[in-house]
Amino acid sequence: MASNLDEIRKAAERVAGSHGLDVVDIDLSxxxxxxxxxxxxxxNEEGRRQLKAQIAAGAEGLPERLVEGRLTVEQLSGVTHEDCEAFSRDFGVLLxxxxxxxxGEYTLEASSPGLDRKLTRAEEFRRFAGCLVKVQTFEPIRNNRHWRGRLEAGSGRIITLDLAAMHQNSKSRKAGVEKVEIPLENVEKAELIPEI
Structure with a gap:
């Protein structure tokens, strides 16, 4: 099944690229x-750059939270219903x-990853520096596997969380640290925490 998912992902990336989109994740269940x-x-990066230019130019019809700066272009995937529809049509034919x-029997769904999107690749952790995240590790760090904080600019294969940015659970508070460094290979699951 994994090799099939790899083939499906490659095909999805080809179709998405032709529509100015990037594939964040794929799930077959x-x-x-x-x-x-x-x-x-x-x-994709060019699409986000265009969205930033529209905001700077005062374009109408953009989400209020985006225009007011309560939501960044990086947090908002920028995908529209029309984008998903066009991708689904072309990708469904290719599949x-x-x-x-x-x-051969399946239902295809295309959507935004949402404000609480998963983070898996090093470039995603760099891109979302400054955002609130929750991270679960494979191996405990300071006797804790669950961390919540503001993601700081990463240095390669390690992410740093500013724990003072969020209320921590009792284990995190007992750890007595304000920042935690987590090697990427120890990250089991990570996702953004929406700031609305």
Missing amino acids: GPAKERTLRVFLEK DVEDLVPG
């Missing part, structure tokens, strides 16, 4: 006759023509 293939998309989903 469910029993054989009710499988759902979810593709999470966002504007069927290349027979990439075994068994």
Whole structure:
């Protein structure tokens, strides 16, 4: 199944790129006759740059929180319903023509990764520096596997969380530290915490 997901991801990235989008994540789940293939998309770097230019120019029709600065372009994926529709149409045809989903029965869903999107790659941790995140580690750090804080600019393969930015659970408070460094290979799960 993993190799199929790799092939599906590569195909999704080709189609997304032709629409000015990036694939954030892919998930294929469910029993054989009710499988759902979810593709999470966002504007690519050029699309985000254009969105920033629209904000600077005072374009109308943009989300209020974005214009007011309560939400950054990086946090908002910028994907529209039209983007998802066009991607789904083209990607669905490609999936069927290349027979990439075994068994052929599936439901395709394309959407934004949401404000609480997952972070998995080093470049995502760099891109979202300054945002609130929650991180779960494989191995405990200071007897704790669950951390919440503001992501600081990473230095390669280690992320740093400013713990003073958020109320911590009792284990985190007992650790008695204001910052924690976590090697990326120890990150089991990480996601943004929406700031609205």
